[in-house]
Amino acid sequence: MMEKSNLEKVLSLGEFAVTAELGPPKGADGQKVKEKARLLKDVADAVNITDCQTAIVRMSSIASAKLIMDEGLEPIVQMTTRDRNRIALQSDLLGAAALGINNILCLTGDHPKFGNHPEAKPVFDLDSIQLSLMLKRMRDDKLFLNGEELHGAPNFFIGAVANPFADPFDYRAVRLAKKIEAGADFIQTQIIYNVEKFFDWMAQVREMGLDKKVHILAGVAPVKSAGMAKYMKKNVPGMDVPDWVIERMEAAGKEGAKEEGIKICVEIIEKVKNIDGVHGVHIMAIEWEDAVGPIAEAAGLLPRPKY
């Protein structure tokens, strides 16, 4: 049996975990991945590598993951069902495991309509819940989906996502329960700005006893500008950006925007950190990787434990 991932150790030992995010480049230059990786070293327990996020073609998440491992970071490989059927998914998962990648985040993925190849044929052979189920079967039962035996089983630490801000609200915790039943070991949530609504969702989660079955990492992201906050509020489905975020960013002006964005992010971390059942934060500073260190530092999350 392969060793547990660092993230799994951190969470299973009851430490408050920190994960970050890295978007691979739109090109073949591996140095770009390594440069970003260096910005995230020692500030997070593991780093998500996105899988062609918003359906825009980028370097593969598994190849990028290997590049950051060479820099001494631990990856969480995001895997969507948008572009690969069950044959390709299982094959890529075995390859990832062979490279020593244990953390896999199961996603359905953004629809190609949002991306830079909207004419592509979407795959969606299975959905994210069924993907978790497939990983669990490969790890626990040592079987392919078709029941054939796996020679050399992977040791996945299975991740899934949850969006407390999508509708219908009363169904969100029920859907989380399905993800846990399907095998999710940890959950990363949608970016939280509306802390009150997240609090209500966590209350539902605790009421169903789900916080005892899975590690929930609260998703946060620093806002770069008032414009970005407005854009997310208006245009990103499933995002809940309260007016106070926009107002504070506007008040900070152009000069103080980045500083204010980081300050808001730290305040949100401090609020969600104390919610019963939250076992970590997932800091998404997309194309602003050097913000993760200062945020983690200001939120009192450094240094990170090493196992």
Next chain:
Amino acid sequence: MIVAEAKSLGKIKEMLASHKRVLVSGCNTCMAVCFAGGEKEAAVLAASLRMAFKIDGVDIEIKEMSVQRQCEKEFTEPLKGGAADFDAVLSLGCGAGVNALADMLTDTIVYPGVDTKFIGITESEGVWASRCSACGECILDQTAGICPINRCAKNILHGPCGGSQGGSCEISRDIPCVWQLIIDRMKRLGIMDKLGGIRPLKDWSAGLNPSKVTKDERDK
């Protein structure tokens, strides 16, 4: 029914420009209902083509002959003789109709005059919407009669996903989230228990093409 959209006059002219005698054939069932290629549309299109080619100074003879259903031999037999004098047929049937005519008219070129869109319904006057993907293995018993295979952009079997907001799908505010519709209907019918649990992976092979249904085998 099958729903289609007429191809543009420009595209059709390009297809036909090299011919001398063209027969426009409407299909008077589905294509008439969605106003894409029934008998009436065939007559209007033939007249438009005659006029357009005349303006261009291109000499093409265009006649029309519509049938009730191009997908059934019983109805297409008259076309066999009718097409003999023409060097091309423009079918306003759905893709199945075009194929059926091409199978039958072995020595005549057959062109499509419509773009076949989906199996669907008339939503309101002049508006049609898809409802069935012909996936080969119906799961509507599990989803309160509302199809996520057809109406969820990501074919999700455990929806609504994180992009469902205010009853709309993440890909467009004008598209309802089908899983919200399913949940609303299940609540109304008191069958929310059907929503629970994890669904098995779908067997997509049941709906793959090429495909055939044979009555004798089906009845076994």
